[in-house]
Amino acid sequence: MESGCCQLCSKFGCPDDHSGTSEVGENMYWSWSSQAPPANLDSFGVSASNSWEKEFQDYGWTSIVLDMATFNTGIGHAAQMAWPNTNLIGCGVKYCGKGSNGWHRVTVVCQYKSQGNIINTNIYQKGNSCSACASGSTCETSTGLCV
Numbered sequence: 001m002e003s004g005c006c007q008l009c010s011k012f013g014c015p016d017d018h019s020g021t022s023e024v025g026e027n028m029y030w031s032w033s034s035q036a037p038p039a040n041l042d043s044f045g046v047s048a049s050n051s052w053e054k055e056f057q058d059y060g061w062t063s064i065v066l067d068m069a070t071f072n073t074g075i076g077h078a079a080q081m082a083w084p085n086t087n088l089i090g091c092g093v094k095y096c097g098k099g100s101n102g103w104h105r106v107t108v109v110c111q112y113k114s115q116g117n118i119i120n121t122n123i124y125q126k127g128n129s130c131s132a133c134a135s136g137s138t139c140e141t142s143t144g145l146c147v
Contacts (some may be wrong), residue, residue, distance in 0.1 A: 014096035014107045018029040022086045025115035027052055029108040036104050045085035047093075048092065048108040064122050076117055083116025085127040 018026050029048035036062075037044070057080035061070050066079055078085070091110040099105050116123075125132065129144030137146045 003042055014094060014105065015109060019109075019111075021111065023113065023115055025083070025086070025112035025117060027077045027080055027112075031106040031108075032099070032101075032103045033106075034103055037095055037106050038069070039106045041095060044093050044106045044108050045091055048110070049081070052081055054078075064126065065110045065146060066117060066119060066121055066123050068119055071117065071119065079123045080116040082124045083112065083114075084122060086112045086116055087115040098144060 015028065018028065027048070029051060031044055031047065055075045059073040059075050061073065061075055063070065069080070089110060089112055091108060093106065093108050096105040096107055127144075130139030130141075130146055133139055133146035138146045139145075
């Protein structure tokens with residue numbers, strides 16, 4: 001998955017829209033600044049993830065089922081991150097240079113397989129943290145995630 005995201009940025013330069021890759025979910029994030037970014041772009045991946053996750057806090061949700069009304073509240077990026085059947089995630093970050101507006105742009109693309117945001121399906125599985133880790137994975141107790 002990660003190589004697909006990196007190839008996407010390499011092949012198409014700096015994407016302005018979703019790739020249309022079949023059978024994967026995709027989140028995109030752009031950062032614009034008057035100053036050039038640091039050489040290490042890792043912090044932009046963290047900012048993107050935080051921005052997407054914040055949709056749950058900003059817009060909330062009333063059910064674990066993703067119906068059209070819930071999706072339309074603006075939680076699509078967050079729901080994709082939490083999707084229970086997603087088991088492969090890859091992200092790429094690219095400095096895109098200065099835009100025509102004179103600002104520096106960094107693009108973050110994350111792809112998720114199996115794709116989420118399937119209407120009338122649960123956003124996440126209820127249960128204790130790490131209670132359903134796949135064979136061969138372990139529980140990262142600091143995050144409650146299977147790794």
